[in-house]
Amino acid sequence: MRNPLKKEFSLSLYLEDKRKLINNTLLDIIFLLDEERELISAIKYSLMANGKRLRPVLSIAAFECIEHIEKTDKKDEDFSKLILIPACAIEMIHTYSLIHDDLPAMDDDDLRRGKPTLHKKYSEASAILAGDALLTHAFFILSNPDLLKSKKSLNNDILIKIISIISNAAGINGMVEGQMLDMQSLNKDNSDSLEYLKKMHSLKTGKMIQASVKIGAIAGGASLEEINMLDKYAENIGLAFQIVDDILDIEGDASIIGKPVGSDVANNKMTFPGIIGLEQSKKYAKDLIDDAIAKLKIFGHQALPLHEIANYIIKRNY
Numbered sequence: 001m002r003n004p005l006k007k008e009f010s011l012s013l014y015l016e017d018k019r020k021l022i023n024n025t026l027l028d029i030i031f032l033l034d035e036e037r038e039l040i041s042a043i044k045y046s047l048m049a050n051g052k053r054l055r056p057v058l059s060i061a062a063f064e065c066i067e068h069i070e071k072t073d074k075k076d077e078d079f080s081k082l083i084l085i086p087a088c089a090i091e092m093i094h095t096y097s098l099i100h101d102d103l104p105a106m107d108d109d110d111l112r113r114g115k116p117t118l119h120k121k122y123s124e125a126s127a128i129l130a131g132d133a134l135l136t137h138a139f140f141i142l143s144n145p146d147l148l149k150s151k152k153s154l155n156n157d158i159l160i161k162i163i164s165i166i167s168n169a170a171g172i173n174g175m176v177e178g179q180m181l182d183m184q185s186l187n188k189d190n191s192d193s194l195e196y197l198k199k200m201h202s203l204k205t206g207k208m209i210q211a212s213v214k215i216g217a218i219a220g221g222a223s224l225e226e227i228n229m230l231d232k233y234a235e236n237i238g239l240a241f242q243i244v245d246d247i248l249d250i251e252g253d254a255s256i257i258g259k260p261v262g263s264d265v266a267n268n269k270m271t272f273p274g275i276i277g278l279e280q281s282k283k284y285a286k287d288l289i290d291d292a293i294a295k296l297k298i299f300g301h302q303a304l305p306l307h308e309i310a311n312y313i314i315k316r317n318y
Helices: 011-031 038-047 054-065 079-101 124-143 156-170 175-187 193-219 224-251 272-276 278-294 297-315
Strands: none
Touching: 011 038, 011 054, 011 079, 011 297, 038 079, 038 124, 054 079, 054 193, 054 224, 054 297, 079 124, 079 156, 079 175, 079 193, 124 156, 156 175, 156 193, 175 193, 193 224, 193 272, 224 272, 224 278, 224 297, 272 278, 278 297
């Protein structure tokens, strides 16, 4: 057992610090490109919108959760920068998924992060291509980390593991299949709807959240036991995150969450409140978060950011 949890911790300051690191690195990535092109302008419009950066923050928090300092030069204050490129690749892939989710053929949304969706701001074709570009460029950056001279890079063996984890989570075994199940859910009968919904969101949302945490743990030199504990933590918060999203579609403030409320009901989408009720959905989300936090006990105070991020997920805006 590691040191007990420390009480003096501000999640808001932690998130502000990490988001600044992430945003600066994303801008470094964009600056390598020709910003005069409309494609790059469209990418920047979505990528640098006012996002929570939850997934890359989770990567950094998981990385810091591991006692990596014992495995490296203790004088190396820049060691934590090793995870920045993979964390930003995760955010690029997440942004691509949001751009495509908003398209008329998918969710047909007009607002994202408080701004017109990309296909509304530019065009449907530009949105498709910007999403494609973000996905492919994320892997280009991952496999060429030396392009950003100011950032440290992981060794090649670890990078290959990270690329494998992210590509599996983003593709046909993860997020893309989850989106397909989401589209098919409109014609789904209700006989096994709760299990279908869990599977859909474990793939569409959960797999990338799990990947975010797992790559941080692996980059930090975690043991198999530590990886397994953090993976279960991530699985639970990933499902809780989606349940809260469903709740916010009923109770949320559109000016805070950055998109209209009530769209799930209007589009006849399968949701947790629609299947098990609003109050039971809240209880289910809380139980998942409690179980996730319990998985962090072996890490002691080093897991405090992950602990508070889990609480943030359950408490945001309701």
